[in-house]
Every structure is written in structure tokens, then in C-alpha cells.
Amino acid sequence: MPKTGMLTTIPDFTLTPRIDQVGAEERASRFTKRSIKKEAKVNGLKLVLNMIDLTTLEGKDTEGKVKQLCYKAMHLHDALPGLPAVAAVCVYPTMVKTAKNALKGSGIKVASVATGFPSGQASRDVKIRDTRYAVDNGADEVDMVISRGKFHAGEYNYVFDEIAAVKEACGEARLKVILETSDLITFDKIRRASDIAMYAGADFIKTATGKIQPPSSMPVALIMIEAIRDFYYKTGKMVGMKPAGGISKAKVALHYLVMVKEVLGEAWMNNHWFRFGASSLANDVLMQIMKEKTGVYQCASYFSID
Amino acid sequence: MPVTNKKNIKKSNTIKLKFDTGWSYAPAPESxxxxxxxxxxxxxxxxxxxxxxxxxxxxxxxxxxxxxxxxxxxxxxxxxxxxxxxxxxxxxxxxxxxxxxxxxxxxxxxxxxxxxxxxxxxxxxxxxxxxxxxxxxxxxxxxxxxxxxxxxxxxxxxxxxxxxxxxxxxxxxxxxxxxxxxxxxxxxxxxxxxxxxxxxxxxxxxxxxxxxxxxxxxxxxxxxxxxxxxxxxxxxxxxxxxxxxxxxxxxxxxxxxxxxxxxxxxxxxxxxxxxxxxGGKAANIIFEDAPIDQAVEGVINGVYFNQGHVCCAGSRLYVQESVAKELIRKLRDRIETLIVGDPLDKNTDIGAINSRQQLDTIHKYLKIGKDEGYQMYESSCSLPAKGYWCRPTIFTDVAQSARIAQEEIFGPVLAILTFRTDDEVIQKANNTPYGLSAGVWTDKGSKIFNMTKRMRAGVIWANTFNKFDPTSPFGGYxxxxxxxxxxxxxxxxxxxxxx
Structure with a gap:
């Protein structure tokens, strides 16, 4: 489906690189063998905190819940001064206004899921309006889901055009495209969806909604990170990465950081280009930072749950 | 519209990743x-x-x-x-x-x-x-x-x-x-x-x-x-x-x-x-339909495992010309992330060369490769002052007649050659006095069987390299x-x- 008039030639997505699953899993496990100790651990954990999109995406979300989460985002653990804040708070479109107000002046971004999250089974028109609603209410970032059904049916043009249309609806807001990798299943398809999203204008690609099992894994994230690197090699354009769902332990987050460092390098080692979508990761990171500082693990009760 | 943002866009051949990051690993020596x-x-x-x-x-x-x-x-x-x-x-x-x-x-x-x-x-x-x-x-x-x-x-x-x-x-x-x-x-x-x-x-x-x-x-x-x-x-x-x-x-x-x-x-x-x-001088063959990123890892494991002191090391890399440029770029980036140093550090990827004598042999071949006029890339890492060390090294555009493509170096040195067709690469791969091991990288199962049937090597790995198991026989031609x-x-x- 080559298109003309754009800076980059759009490739034929049926020809995206093939992935050998065994090799990819082996490579991903190599990152987990890195030993991260002492100051490297503390610095890494602070970086992780700063990359978190603190998330609440529940049917039972209320303004009260969102306000509390926003307060937590700004005051992760006041007992320990000098901690960075999280990167963003991620909510449903109806909660964007509340979050925006609560976070005013903090520098923390508001991200909103949109486009019929999490299934994406909505008409194009509804998805665009969902996106505009979030942006009009002040969302700095939009996390969209792709149409997995259309993707499996081989309608790559549809998926591509939809992402491009949502990107246009985003205006200045940065667009994260959620592939929902557990719906795509194979590594070949995950790579193909990554390429479609990036060529269609994604600012970030994101693994999962966090709503279905199994959660995304390191090998899956590796496939996407390598797609980002290849896209950068070809076009010179950087695309961000956001693994989400199932990352609740500090140790795992450090493994992801190792992976970014060794595949993408310095330019991606900040929250403009890398995020963790997580609801419970922050407290484990805080607990580990306190452990490094005091030498002992503190009880989970010392860390606020929001 | 997609990909129209012109700021920060560089020409593809000038794009380089930087792995010297602000966040580095602290020493993690095994006690x-x-x-x-x-x-x-x-x-x-x-x-x-x-x-x-x-x-x-x-x-x-x-x-x-x-x-x-x-x-x-x-x-x-x-x-x-x-x-x-x-x-x-x-x-x-x-x-x-x-x-x-x-x-x-x-x-x-x-x-x-x-x-x-x-x-x-x-x-x-x-x-x-x-x-x-x-x-x-x-x-x-x-x-x-x-x-x-x-x-x-x-x-x-x-x-x-x-x-x-x-x-x-x-x-x-x-x-x-x-x-x-x-x-x-x-x-x-x-x-x-x-x-x-x-x-x-x-x-x-x-x-x-x-x-x-x-x-x-x-x-x-x-x-x-x-x-x-x-x-x-x-x-x-x-x-x-x-x-x-x-x-x-x-x-x-x-x-x-x-x-x-x-x-x-x-x-x-x-x-x-x-x-x-x-000894050996294993051919590791990468076809254009191969899973390239996994092949890059296979090449790394194939030739830099144990500092290249491996008789079945994949030290002769044959890459189909259509993907050679991409593969070499990725390999060059990859060797930058290999950590060379203290063997007892848990993060070390490449340790010390086994002896002064072996280091001299490797240096001799590095000189031969340079004198033969091949493009040499080595990792930019620094080496410890004492001990025997060699950076992971790649020679590109190597000819079949080059000594670095024919002789066993037994160090972290890779010779990259290119090919066009299946027949050509089989002929070149078998064109060696050795025949211990080989590797084939392709997405196509039938091609794997065709290659393995025609290559004269004791062990042939498909879409992987340097895998060992007690149940698997090992030996040479x-x-x-x-x-x-x-x-x-x-x-x-x-x-x-x-x-």
C-alpha cells in the first residue's frame, strides 16, 4: 500500500520482518541477567518512578478516586524528600477534567484512554469523538486501542487509516497506540502492528490495556522496541514506548530499563520517550528505594495505596 | 498526517544510537x-x-x-x-x-x-x-x-x-x-x-x-x-x-x-x-528472509561466546547481499553494548583472553585483516590496564580468499562475507578444510533442510547457534x-x- 506525498514511503505491511519467537525470548531473558546493585539500583528506581503513568481505569472510578490518585502522583512518599514525580496520570475521558484540575501546576501530564477502550469495538465516528472529548477536556496524551478484529482480518489499511485519523483528532496531544498484544498473539503480528502504528503517526506504541490476560511480557516489549529502533534507523523519527499491564515489581521495571538502555540507548532513557503503565508498581519501587536507604524492608502499610 | 513532522528528522545513514547512557550498572563482582x-x-x-x-x-x-x-x-x-x-x-x-x-x-x-x-x-x-x-x-x-x-x-x-x-x-x-x-x-x-x-x-x-x-x-x-x-x-x-x-x-x-x-x-x-x-571455521549463513534481530543475537552468541575461544564458533558470517547493510549496522550497534572486563563481574559479557600466547595470535590476525585491506570495526569500550583483553571485532566485505576468512583465529573476531544465491553460499561454506559446525538463518523450513543436507559440518544449527546438550552428538568432518x-x-x- 505505498502512499505518495509523505516524507516516508509507507511499506507493504505484509512484508514486515519475521520474528523467531525462541530467539526473541532468549534475548529478552538476557536482559534479566544484568545485576543492578547499589547506586545503579537507586538511580534506576528513581528513573522508573519518573516514567510511570499512574493509572486508574475502572468502571467504578469516581472524581474522588481520581483526585486522590492525582495527589499521590504529586506526593509519592513525602517521608522521603527528593523523589521525582510520576510522568502522568492515566484516566478515562470523563475523568480528564478532574485530573487536569487536580494536577494544575505540577507538570504532571494527563493521559486519557480513548477510542472505545479497551475493546476498540466502536465506529470510527465514535472513536474520533471520544478522542476529541478527551483532548478538549485537557488531555495531554491520548492512549488509543487499535481495531484488533480488523487487523486479524488483514485489513491493515483500515487499521492504518484509523490510527492516522485519531492522530489528527489529537491535535497537539501525543498519541499512544495500544496494540493489545495478548489479542495479537504471535510475535510476527505484534511486529506488524507496531510498524503500522508508527507509520500511521503514533508518538508512542504501547503493549496492552491491562484488561486482558496474560499481561504483556518482556519478549513482547522487546519486539516493539526493536520495531521502534528499526523505524528510527529508516526514518530518523523517534517513537516512544510504553509497556503496560502486569508490571508491578521494581525488579521487573529495572529489567525493562536495561532493555531500553541496550537496544535504544540514551535518547530513550527519559519519560518523554519511555513510560510504564502501571497502577501498583510505584509502591514497590518506593519500598525498594527505602530499603536501599535504610537497609531494611518496611511494611507495606507505610506506603499509601491510591 | 502521518510522518510529516520534519523537525528532528535526519538522513538515515547518519542516524546513530548512543549506548553510553547516563544510567550505568555498578560493579557486581561475584564473591x-x-x-x-x-x-x-x-x-x-x-x-x-x-x-x-x-x-x-x-x-x-x-x-x-x-x-x-x-x-x-x-x-x-x-x-x-x-x-x-x-x-x-x-x-x-x-x-x-x-x-x-x-x-x-x-x-x-x-x-x-x-x-x-x-x-x-x-x-x-x-x-x-x-x-x-x-x-x-x-x-x-x-x-x-x-x-x-x-x-x-x-x-x-x-x-x-x-x-x-x-x-x-x-x-x-x-x-x-x-x-x-x-x-x-x-x-x-x-x-x-x-x-x-x-x-x-x-x-x-x-x-x-x-x-x-x-x-x-x-x-x-x-x-x-x-x-x-x-x-x-x-x-x-x-x-x-x-x-x-x-x-x-x-x-x-x-x-x-x-x-x-x-x-x-x-x-x-x-x-x-x-x-x-x-579446529573449525564455522559458516553462519543468514538469508534475506531470516529473522534479522534474532540472527544478530545468533551471530553475537556464535562468535563472542567465551571470547571466541570456541572450536565451533560461527566466525565466518555469510550474509545475503540484500540484507548485509542492515545486518552490519545492527551488529555494530550490538557490539557497543557488550560489556568487556572482569570475568567475575556478573554483568560481563566478554572476559579475558585465555593467555598471552592466544592474545598474540589474535593480534596477529587483526593485523593480517587490516593489511589485507578489510574494513575493521571494533567496540569502543575501554580495556583494563592489566591482563589479556581483546575488543569484539568485525571485519566487513571480506573475500573468500582472505586469511581471516580461512584460518581459525579463536578469538572475538568476525569475518563477514556476502553472497547472492543458495548454491553460491553452500559452495563457499563448504570451501574450507574444516567442518565442525555451521548455522543457517531463514524463515523457510524447506530451505533449512536443503541447506543442512548439503553442508559438510558435524553440527548445523538452524535459527540458533552454539546450543549444546548432553543428548546431542558433537564432532567434525x-x-x-x-x-x-x-x-x-x-x-x-x-x-x-x-x-
Whole structure:
């Protein structure tokens, strides 16, 4: 489906690189063998905190819940001064206004899921309006889901055009495209969806909604990170990465950081280009930072749950 | 609209990733406290440590800092004779007569004891040989233990290994092992010999004798009958004494093709059975439809594993021209992220070169490659001031006629050649005096089978490289030697079959 008039030639997505699953899993496990100790651990954990999109995406979300989460985002653990804040708070479109107000002046971004999250089974028109609603209410970032059904049916043009249309609806807001990798299943398809999203204008690609099992894994994230690197090699354009769902332990987050460092390098080692979508990761990171500082693990009760 | 944002967009060929990040790993050295070894080792003969009749000892050093670790006895012909006599005596009086299931118990016990002391073995292996602790911990020592486990299982099942035949043990096996996988090679040699009812005189390599000495301790503690395994350290003269000893029935050698040829001459006209596992210059072939990122990892594991001190290393890389540029770019970026340094640091990917002599050999070939006019890329990492080190290195646009494409370098040096068609690459891959291993990378199953059928190499890996398992036979074609080690096939060199 080559298109003309754009800076980059759009490739034929049926020809995206093939992935050998065994090799990819082996490579991903190599990152987990890195030993991260002492100051490297503390610095890494602070970086992780700063990359978190603190998330609440529940049917039972209320303004009260969102306000509390926003307060937590700004005051992760006041007992320990000098901690960075999280990167963003991620909510449903109806909660964007509340979050925006609560976070005013903090520098923390508001991200909103949109486009019929999490299934994406909505008409194009509804998805665009969902996106505009979030942006009009002040969302700095939009996390969209792709149409997995259309993707499996081989309608790559549809998926591509939809992402491009949502990107246009985003205006200045940065667009994260959620592939929902557990719906795509194979590594070949995950790579193909990554390429479609990036060529269609994604600012970030994101693994999962966090709503279905199994959660995304390191090998899956590796496939996407390598797609980002290849896209950068070809076009010179950087695309961000956001693994989400199932990352609740500090140790795992450090493994992801190792992976970014060794595949993408310095330019991606900040929250403009890398995020963790997580609801419970922050407290484990805080607990580990306190452990490094005091030498002992503190009880989970010392860390606020929001 | 998609991809129209022009700011920050550079020309593709100027794009470079930067891996020197603000966040770096702190040193994570493995503690040496759980490993202990003596200042001096004698010869392990007939279940005891005995002073060498030669009265000579030689130093073994740590190649990462050039410090002396210990001194080890140098066995002369008289010492070897003593060891062979002990092995013969144990064979005739004990081992030959022992029921196979009893033999198996000892081999199982040795396997378990290696597992229990795996950490100690791994640390000493890395100190004595220079290999990264990640490899000795995750590969060398566990695989060594697995070889003992595997062959222990065969000991009382030989009638199933060779159906309708009787298998008879040979007698005394003389075994000479190299310095690249000291402990693993000891296991490859000793385990099948014991399982089939033979006794052993083993000579570890001159630069890496320490884990063999620790293995002797394990063997002694295991209660294995005296003289069944004898370990005599020394250099080339010691090896020659083993090869030439008239009362040895079988020679198993892993090492250089040059020495392999000497051994073949020496045993010509004798009754000795021989297996030789010698050098290699493996072709690793990447087709345009290959999973490129996984192939890059395969190339890295293929040639930089154990500093390239691997006889089956994928040191000749054939890349289909249409993907050569992309692959080389990725390889160049990848070698920047390899961590070179202290073998005992858990984050080290490439440790120290095994010896000064080997480092000189590698440097000689680096110079030859440059003089031959090939483009050389090496990692920009810094190297420690003391010890023997070599950066991971790539030569591109190499010709088939280049010496760096033909000769075994045995270091972290990769020669990259390109090809156009299947027939061409098979011809080029087979165009070598060696034939130990090869690799094929393609998404197409039928192509894999076509390639593996036509290539002359003992082991061919498809979409992976340098994978080992005790159940899988290993060995070469042509000047890479003959005979197979590992698997069911690995039993055969240690038995005589009769009807």
C-alpha cells in the first residue's frame, strides 16, 4: 500500500520482518541477567518512578478516586524528600477534567484512554469523538486501542487509516497506540502492528490495556522496541514506548530499563520517550528505594495505596 | 498526517544510537569467598595426591590480572606411566568387573557433587580461564554436571544403546582436553568412559588445570575406586607421553588441528582407538528472509561466546547481499553494548583472553585483516590496564580468499562475507578444510533442510547457534576431526562391539 506525498514511503505491511519467537525470548531473558546493585539500583528506581503513568481505569472510578490518585502522583512518599514525580496520570475521558484540575501546576501530564477502550469495538465516528472529548477536556496524551478484529482480518489499511485519523483528532496531544498484544498473539503480528502504528503517526506504541490476560511480557516489549529502533534507523523519527499491564515489581521495571538502555540507548532513557503503565508498581519501587536507604524492608502499610 | 513532522528528522545513514547512557550498572563482582583452592597441586594418581617424579611444577595464572593463582605439578613420562599403571590395575581388578548399575551410582554421585559445588567450580573456572562468570555459572558447570547425569543413565543400558550386540569396554582411556571449556571438556571425556566401563588418565590444559584439580577432589570424595580416574597436569610433553604410552587403548583429544595431526601420526600402526575434536571455521549463513534481530543475537552468541575461544564458533558470517547493510549496522550497534572486563563481574559479557600466547595470535590476525585491506570495526569500550583483553571485532566485505576468512583465529573476531544465491553460499561454506559446525538463518523450513543436507559440518544449527546438550552428538568432518562425543553416539568410541 505505498502512499505518495509523505516524507516516508509507507511499506507493504505484509512484508514486515519475521520474528523467531525462541530467539526473541532468549534475548529478552538476557536482559534479566544484568545485576543492578547499589547506586545503579537507586538511580534506576528513581528513573522508573519518573516514567510511570499512574493509572486508574475502572468502571467504578469516581472524581474522588481520581483526585486522590492525582495527589499521590504529586506526593509519592513525602517521608522521603527528593523523589521525582510520576510522568502522568492515566484516566478515562470523563475523568480528564478532574485530573487536569487536580494536577494544575505540577507538570504532571494527563493521559486519557480513548477510542472505545479497551475493546476498540466502536465506529470510527465514535472513536474520533471520544478522542476529541478527551483532548478538549485537557488531555495531554491520548492512549488509543487499535481495531484488533480488523487487523486479524488483514485489513491493515483500515487499521492504518484509523490510527492516522485519531492522530489528527489529537491535535497537539501525543498519541499512544495500544496494540493489545495478548489479542495479537504471535510475535510476527505484534511486529506488524507496531510498524503500522508508527507509520500511521503514533508518538508512542504501547503493549496492552491491562484488561486482558496474560499481561504483556518482556519478549513482547522487546519486539516493539526493536520495531521502534528499526523505524528510527529508516526514518530518523523517534517513537516512544510504553509497556503496560502486569508490571508491578521494581525488579521487573529495572529489567525493562536495561532493555531500553541496550537496544535504544540514551535518547530513550527519559519519560518523554519511555513510560510504564502501571497502577501498583510505584509502591514497590518506593519500598525498594527505602530499603536501599535504610537497609531494611518496611511494611507495606507505610506506603499509601491510591 | 502521518510522518510529516520534519523537525528532528535526519538522513538515515547518519542516524546513530548512543549506548553510553547516563544510567550505568555498578560493579557486581561475584564473591570469591565461596571458592577455595590450594597454592600447590600434585598429581592425582590411584586416588591420592602424589609428588611428581619430575619434581617440576608450573604456574597457572589469572588472565584477567596476570597474577599467579597456584602451581601445578608437571607430569613427565614416568609420572604418566605411573598413572596408566594405576588405571590398568583399577580396570582389571575393580572397574571391569563391577556391575554396570554400581558404576552408574558413582557417576550419578559425581554429577550431584558437581551440582552442589557448582558455584565454587564456576568461580574457579572464571579465575583460571578468564571466561565471564555468567557463562561458567549458567553454561559450563551445569552442562558438565548434566553430562555426568546423562551418561550415568546409560551405564546399565548399553544393551539398548547397541541392540543385539555385546559392548565391551576397551581398557584405559588417555584423554587430553583443551583450555577453552576445561571443566566441561573433562566431563565430556570422563563421563562416557566411565559409563562404558573404562578407566581414565586425563590431562587438563596447561593454562587451565584448576577445575580439573577440584574435580579430582570431588572424585576422591565420591568414593570412586582408586585409580579409575587419574588426573595428570602438564604441557605438550605430558600429552605426548599419554599418546605414546603402549598400555593405553583409546585416545580422546580435543584441541588444535595441528596437534591432532601429530596424534594421528603417533598412533598410526597401533591398536589405539582415537577420537579427535579439532579446529573449525564455522559458516553462519543468514538469508534475506531470516529473522534479522534474532540472527544478530545468533551471530553475537556464535562468535563472542567465551571470547571466541570456541572450536565451533560461527566466525565466518555469510550474509545475503540484500540484507548485509542492515545486518552490519545492527551488529555494530550490538557490539557497543557488550560489556568487556572482569570475568567475575556478573554483568560481563566478554572476559579475558585465555593467555598471552592466544592474545598474540589474535593480534596477529587483526593485523593480517587490516593489511589485507578489510574494513575493521571494533567496540569502543575501554580495556583494563592489566591482563589479556581483546575488543569484539568485525571485519566487513571480506573475500573468500582472505586469511581471516580461512584460518581459525579463536578469538572475538568476525569475518563477514556476502553472497547472492543458495548454491553460491553452500559452495563457499563448504570451501574450507574444516567442518565442525555451521548455522543457517531463514524463515523457510524447506530451505533449512536443503541447506543442512548439503553442508559438510558435524553440527548445523538452524535459527540458533552454539546450543549444546548432553543428548546431542558433537564432532567434525575433514580437518575438524572424527568420532562423536555426546549422546548415544558418544558411547561408541569407548566400546568394542561383538555379536
Amino acid at each position: 570469591k569467598s565461596s571458592a577455595s583452592f590450594n597454592k600447590q597441586y600434585d598429581l592425582f594418581i590411584n586416588g591420592e595426591w602424589v609428588n611428581p617424579l619430575s619434581h617440576k611444577y608450573f604456574d597457572t595464572i589469572n588472565p584477567a590480572n596476570e597474577e599467579k593463582l597456584a602451581e601445578v605439578a608437571e607430569a613427565n613420562a614416568a609420572d604418566v606411566d605411573r598413572a596408566v599403571k594405576a588405571a590398568r590395575n583399577a580396570y582389571e581388578k575393580v572397574w571391569k568387573k563391577m556391575p554396570a548399575k554400581e558404576r552408574a551410582k558413582y557417576i550419578f554421585r559425581i554429577a550431584r557433587m558437581i551440582q552442589e559445588r557448582a558455584r565454587e567450580f564456576a568461580i574457579i573456572e572464571s579465575m583460571d580461564g578468564g571466561k565471564p562468570i555468567r557463562e561458567s555459572r549458567d553454561f559450563d558447570i551445569p552442562t558438565a554436571a548434566n553430562h555426568f547425569f546423562y551418561y550415568a543413565g546409560w551405564a546399565d543400558k548399553l544393551e539398548y544403546a547397541f541392540p543385539n550386540r555385546n559392548s565391551n569396554s576397551l581398557g584405559v582411556a588417555g584423554q587430553i582436553i583443551p583450555w577453552n571449556f576445561p571443566m566441561l571438556m573433562a566431563a565430556w571425556k570422563i563421563a562416557p568412559a566411565l559409563a562404558t566401563g573404562n578407566t581414565v588418565v586425563l590431562k587438563p590444559a596447561e593454562t587451565t588445570p584448576l577445575t580439573a584439580m577440584k574435580l579430582a577432589e570431588v572424585i576422591r570424595e565420591s568414593g570412586l575406586p582408586e585409580g579409575v580416574v587419574n588426573i595428570v597436569s602438564g604441557g605438550g610433553a605430558t600429552g605426548a607421553a599419554i599418546v605414546n604410552h603402549p598400555d593405553i587403548n583409546k585416545i580422546a583429544f580435543t584441541g588444535s588441528t595441528e596437534v591432532g595431526k601429530l596424534i594421528q601420526r603417533a598412533v598410526a600402526g597401533t591398536n589405539k582407538k582415537v577420537t579427535l575434536e579439532l 575433514k580437518e575438524s576431526g572424527y568420532g562423536r562425543e555426546g549422546g548415544l553416539h558418544g558411547l561408541l568410541p569407548y566400546v568394542n562391539l561383538s555379536n
